Amino acid sequence: MPASIPTSLASWNVNSIRARKDRTLAWLETYQPEVLCLQETKVTDDAFPRADFEALGYHVTTCGQKTYNGMALLSRTEPSDVIRRFDDDDAEPEARFLSARFADLQIICVYVPNGQVVGSDKYAYKLAWLDRLQRHLERHCDPDQPLVLCGDLNIAPEDRDVCEPAAWAETVLCEPGVRDAFRRLCGWGLVDTFRLHHDAEKLYSWWDYRQLAFQKNQGLRIDHILVTRTLSRRCTRVQIDRQARKGKGASDHAPVLATFSNEG
DNA sequence: ATGGTTGCTTAGCAA
Secondary structure, eight states: OOTTSOSEEEEEEOSOTTTTHHHHHHHHHHHOOSEEEEEOOOSOGGGSOHHHHHTTTOEEEEEOOSSSOOEEEEESSOOEEEEESOTTOTTOOSOOEEEEEETTEEEEEEEOOOOSSTTSHHHHHHHHHHHHHHHHHHHHOOTTSOEEEEEEOOOOOSGGGBSSHHHHTTSTTTSHHHHHHHHHHHHHHOEEHHHHHOSSOOOOSEEOSGGGTTTTTOEEOOEEEEEOHHHHTTEEEEEEOGGGGOSTTOOSBOOEEEEEOSOO
């Protein structure tokens, strides 16, 4: 078993790293994952509060922009082969794709476009973006090698991932087009680690700030850790940390944490 | 009831 396989890896849409810095630092100290993939950092690379995370012993790899989107990879070891934005388009204005290598392990962190409303220009962009992600995997990655694709996919893959499936069915998080895209990613060779360990369970990773959605548990599971076969065999546990969504000053997303063993 | 909440940036957008 390669030594580079992390014992644990997490993904969290923090909805601004500057607004969530203290919560993120505290969470890291508690769970101490090998890698934490952040989305919606909402900050340019030069303004990312990297020193605070480096002080905890993490390398900080950012792919940010002003105001919107943005990701960061916090990791115990330093990555190589960092790719920011799809490498087939240097002009891509939105920071939504960050890929890095840790020895023989490839990690791709994504913040998939939300899409706003089915039928809108933004929704067409979401579907096109998901196609580009699929193409990236097909052209540049190997499903037989250790690879993690994680982040805010803005897709609830099945009805069991949705509080009220009928009410959400025609929204940008659930309608058939995005669920097809999710299935195509899995068809390439990815496994939804959460469903390895939670079958019929309805657990969510995002709750709207409005209408007391969290208190009423009106959520959806749209944040995912997908892995190739060689890693799914070693995935021993996946948790969604609801605790982190609680209280004033929380992100509207909870972190997802996957644990791996070195035994295959 | 087309609302409501949050963050960034400062009235409006995105989620």
